[in-house]
Amino acid sequence: MKTYEISASLLIEAPATVIYSIIADYHHGHPEILPKPPFDSLEVIEGGIGDGTVIRVGIKVLGKHQEFRSVIIEPEPGRVLVETNDNGYVTTFTVDPEGGAVQSFVTISTMLNGRTGVTGYLEYWFMNKFLYPVFVRELELLKTASLK
Numbered sequence: 001m002k003t004y005e006i007s008a009s010l011l012i013e014a015p016a017t018v019i020y021s022i023i024a025d026y027h028h029g030h031p032e033i034l035p036k037p038p039f040d041s042l043e044v045i046e047g048g049i050g051d052g053t054v055i056r057v058g059i060k061v062l063g064k065h066q067e068f069r070s071v072i073i074e075p076e077p078g079r080v081l082v083e084t085n086d087n088g089y090v091t092t093f094t095v096d097p098e099g100g101a102v103q104s105f106v107t108i109s110t111m112l113n114g115r116t117g118v119t120g121y122l123e124y125w126f127m128n129k130f131l132y133p134v135f136v137r138e139l140e141l142l143k144t145a146s147l148k
Contacts, residue, residue, distance in 0.1 A: 006128050007109035008135035014146035016097040019104040020078055022145050023093045024050040032145050035137040038130075040065070050074050050081065057085075061130065088113055106142065108135045 012019060022029035027048045034042060034057075041058035053072040058065060070085040083091045091110045098105045110131060 001113045003111055003113055004123075004127070005109055005111050006131045006135070007107055008132055008139060009105060009107040010136075010139040010143065011098060012104045012106055012139075012143045012146055013102070014104055014143075015101055016095045016104045017078070018146050019106055019142065020081070020095045022142060023095065024072075024074070024081055026053050026055055026072070029145065033138050033141040035134050035141065038134060041067075045069070047072075050077065055083075106139060108138060110135075 022033065024030070025048070026042065026044050031042045038059050038061060039057065040060060041056075043056045045054040045056055047053035050072060051074040055070050055072070056067055057070060058067050060066070068085040068087050068089075070083040070091075073082050073084070074080065075082060079095055081093045083093075085091075089110055089112045091108065094107045094109070096105045097103070112127060
């Protein structure tokens with residue numbers, strides 16, 4: 001198995017506390033920043049704000065609806081939030097204050113385990129082509145949400 005990373009970042013004109021609170025709020029903030037499509041649902045199973053939250057997410061990939069369950073932890077509360085889902089993907093949201101704390105540098109990154117060789121390369125290529133634009137849209141939606 002080989003580990004692959006796909007990520008996107010954006011500098012947003014809003015304090016890190018505002019940005020992080022949107023990401024960590026799975027009842028209101030986080031559903032607002034999920035690009036539709038490919039995401040079509042987010043259900044809070046347990047908790048709802050940051051660490052200890054459990055969610056079920058629906059997504060459509062290549063015309064097929066899939067659901068996965070994720071558990072959320074905050075290894076660095078207020079800065080790093082991690083979603084680990086039942087298909088083995090680990091998505092990390094990192095929010096760093098910039099510009100005298102009036103801006104935030106936000107990165108969304110997913111680590112996934114794939115095969116080695118040509119098959120692994122093709123898996124990574126497809127996942128990168130799929131996820132990178134989703135992350136870019138999610139960051140833009142986060143930017144918009146921070147203005148409200």
